[in-house]
Amino acid sequence: MANDRKVRVAIIGLGFGAEFIPIYQKHPHAKMFAICQRNREKLNQIGDAFGVAKRYTNYEDVLNDPDVDAVHINTPIPDHAPMSIAGLKAKKHVACTVPAATSVAECRKIVEAQKKARRNYMMMETVVYSREFLYVKELLQTGVLGRIQFLRGSHQQEMAGWPGYWEGLPPMHYATHCVSPCLCLAGKLAESVVCHGSGRISPKLTRKYGSPFAIETATIKLKNSNVACEVTRSLFETARQYRESFDVYAD
Template structure:
C-alpha cells in the first residue's frame, strides 16, 4: 500500500492524450503534474489550455523528473514498447494506450520489465470499461444470461486520413478493442487462435507489412473452458460504418450490439428480442469525475479526430473509469485487471492471429508467459430447467406448443 494519497501524473502524447488531462485534474487522488509532446506549438497550446506548467519536449528528460510517480502514454503504437520499458526502468508506474506492443517479443519485454521492477503497468483498453461492457458483465455475474455459450466481437474502422504508419497494417495487430471484451466477460484467457484473412488492401499498401488482407477473422479457444469466441477486424478497403461491437450468447439471454451507430442494443430472451437502454456507470466513480462518462474535451467542439467521440463521452464513457482504476492500483500497490500478463495475452492473441492467417489458418498457441496460473474463469453452469416448453418436440408438436406466439 502506497503511503501517498495523491499521485503526480505525467501525460505523454497530447492528441488523444489531452482527453485525460482534465480527468486527472479533477480526480481527488491525482495531481496533473507534467505533459510531454515533441512539437512545441502543441505542447504550449495544451499546457496553456489546461494550466499545466511542467512541460517536456524530450521523453527521456521527462523520465528523469523525480516528482513524477505515474506516466500515462498516448503515443503512436510502434513507440509503446520502448517507452513503457524505459518508464518502468526509470521507476515510474505506467498506463499505456493500446496496443501493448506490436510484436510478441516486445510484449515479453514489458512483462519482464514489470516483473523486475514490481511497478504497476496497465494497458488502457477502453472497451472493458465502457458502459456496454459493464452492463453485460453485471448481467452475466448476476446469472441473467445463464451459461455463456459463445462470444463474438468486431472492430470495423477505415483508417483513411490517419498517419501513414497505418497503411497496410495487419488488422489483427491492433485488435485489443475486439479481443479484450470476449476474454474479460468470463475472466478467460486465450489459449490458442486460428485466423483466416479475406480480401485485399490497396496494392501500394501490401509491402509495408507484408500483409495483403482487408479483413482478418480469428477464432479464440479459451483456456480451461468449453466456449470460444470469433473476432473480426479491418482497417482498409471495406465499406462499413465505424463499429466496435461485442455479442454475448447465453442459454437464458443473449446480448447483441446494434448494427448501426445510434440505435439501441438488443437483448434476446428466446424468441423475443428487446431493444434496451444501457445505463451509465458513473456512480462507481468519485463524484468529481462522474461527468466525464458522458462528455469529454473535444465533444463540445464536434472534433472527430478520434473515433472515441463517435461513441460519445470517450469510448462508451470509459475514460474516467480507466483513470480511476489506474490510480487505485498505484495507491494500493496492486496490479490492475489489465496487468502486464493479461494485456500480453490479449495483444498477442491478435498478433498471433495475423501469423495464423499468413499460414493459411494454422493453429497458434499463446506463449505460456501470457497466462496467469492463478486465473479462475467465472463459469455459470447450464440450467437444465431453462429449456423452452417446446424443446425436444417434433415440428408438428412444436407448432402446437408454440400456439399463440406471433
C-alpha cells in the same frame, strides 16, 4: 511513494492524450503533474489551456524527473512497447494506450520489465469501461445472463487518411477493442488462436508491413473453458459502417 498522497501523472503525447488531462485533474487520487510533446508550440498551447505548468519536449527528461510517479503513453503505435519498457526501467508506473505491442517478443519484454521494476503496468483498453460492457458484465455477475455459450467481437473502421504508420497495418495488430470484451467476460486467458486473412488491399498499402489482407478473423480457444470466441477486424478498403461491437450468446 507514500499511500496517503496523490499519484503524480505525466501524459506523453498530446493528440488523443490531451483528452485525459481534465480526467486526471478531477480524479481524487491523481495529480495532473506534467505533459510531454515534441512540438513545443502545441505543448504550450495545451499546457496553457489546462493550466499544467510542468512541460517536457523529451520523454527521457520525464523519466529522469523523480517527482513523476506514473507515465500515461499516448504516442504512435510503434513507440508503445519501447516507451513502456523505458518507463518501467525508470521505476515509473506505466499506462499505455492500445495496442500494448505488435509482436510477441515486445509483449514478453514488457512483462519482464514490469516484473523487474515491480511497478504497475496497464494497457488502457477502453471498451471494458464502456456503458455497454459494464451493463452486460452486471447481467453476467448477477446471474441474469445465464451461462455464456459463445462470444464474438467485431471492430470495423476505415483508417484512410490517418497518420502514415497506420497505412496497411495488419488488422490483428490493433484488435484490442474486439478481443478485450470477449476475454474479460469469459474471465479466461487465450490458450490458442487460429487466424485467417480474407480479401486484399491495394498494393500501395502493403508496402510498409507486407500484409495483404483487408479483413482478419480469428477463433480463440480459452484456457480451462468450454467456451470459444471469434473476433473480426478490418482497417482498409472494406465497405462497412464504423463499429466496435461484441455479442454474448448465453443459455
